[in-house]
Amino acid sequence: MKPILIAGLKYLLYFCLLYGTLTAISLIPQVGHTLNSIYRKPTEAILKKTFPSVYLHLKANEADADIIQVEYISQKRLAEIRQSAGRNTVKVQGKFYEFYFYNTFLSFYIFFLALILLSPLPRKEMAVGLIAGTLLYYLFSVFRVIMALAFFFNNPSADIYHASEFWVSVIKGINEFLTLGINMLVVIILWAGLVFRKNNWRKLLIDT
C-alpha cells in the first residue's frame, strides 16, 4: 500500500482510539453530569441576559446527563404572582423546555478535542488552539440554544415574546439550518483555522 494511504489509515485508527476513549469517558454518568453542570453555569447567565423578559434557570435531569432542562416563566407573569401574593419572594413552578447536551455541545466538542490533540503541534500552540477553540465552539453552541429558545418563546404555547412574522420565519430558518452537519462543519473550520498556518500547512499535511 502507498505510504500516504497507510498514514491516512493510521490517523483514522488513532482518531478512533482517542475519540472512542473520550466518548466512553463522557458517557460515564458521573462525568456526564459534571460536564453538564459546568456547561449550564455560564450558559444560564448568557441566556438570562439574552432573554430579559423571561425568568429562567437551567436544571439537570438526574436520570439522564444528556438532558438540560430550561425552567422558565415570563417576568410579567412572575410580577403578577408576586403582586397577588403581596410579597417579593414567591415559590413558582415554571414550565420546561429541554435540549440535548451531547448533541448540542459535548459530542462535537470531543470531536474537536480529538482533532486538536492529534495535530502535530508544539505544546504552546496546541494549548492556545484548545482554549480558543473551546471558547469559540462553546459560543456557537450557546448561539444554537439561543436560536432554539427564541423560536420557542415566540411560540403561542410559550407566549412570552411576540416578534413579527418575518423575524419568526428568520429564526425558524436559522434553526432548520443549524443541523448536526453544520455542527460538524463548524468544528472542522475551527480546527483548520486554528491549526494550519502559512508556514506549517504543508508540513502538517505530511505529519497528520
Place this chain on the structure above:
Amino acid sequence: MVAYVIILGMSAKKRRKAGKTPQQSKRLGQRIQAWFQDRNPVLKFLLGFTGCMGAFYLFYYSGLYRNYLEAPFLNAQARLGNALLQLFGQDTIVTGSTIGSDAFSVNIKNGCDGLEATAILVSGILIFPVSLRKKFTGLGWGIPILFVANILRIAGLYLSGKFFSKSVFDVLHIQGGFILFTLLSVVLWFIWMNWATKATVKSLPS
C-alpha cells in the same frame, strides 16, 4: 482586529489609563496583524471552502432537491443497504427510505444520506489550487468511496439496532456513524491533498 482598532483609536491618556503604553499597543496590533498574515492563505482557503459549502446547502435545501431528488436518492440508498443486509442473511425489505424487518427498522433521513460529508470532500478538492486532472482523480475516487462507506454505515446501523440496545444504536448513530463518517471524508481529503502536492512536498526540507 477589533481590539487592534479600538486600542489604536484611544488617546494617549486613555491608553495610559488602560495600562498600555503606545509601544505595547503597537506590539499587540502587530501581533494581531502577524496572526492574520500568518494564516492568510489558510483563511482564504477556508473562506472559499465555506462558500462552496454554502452553495451546497443552497442546493440541499432547495425545492429542486427536496421535491424531486431526495426521495429517489434515499430510496436508492435503502435498496443498496437492503441488498447488502440480505447478502448477510437478513430478512429485510425496503419501503421508501426505510429498511425493516419484524425485529427492527431504520429510516434513512436527511443527514444520514452522507451528502454533507461528501460535500466537505468535494468542496475541499474543488477549492484546492491544483490542476483539474488531479481534482477529477480525487473526485473520481473520493465520491464512490464515501458512497460505499455510507451504505456500509446504514447496514451497520440496522445490525446494531437489531442485535444491541437502543442506547448502543443512538451512540453509534451520532458518534460512530455521523462523526467518524465525516472524519473519513476529511482523511480522504488529506490523503488526496498529500497526493496532489507530492511533487512540491518532496522538495521541502525535512
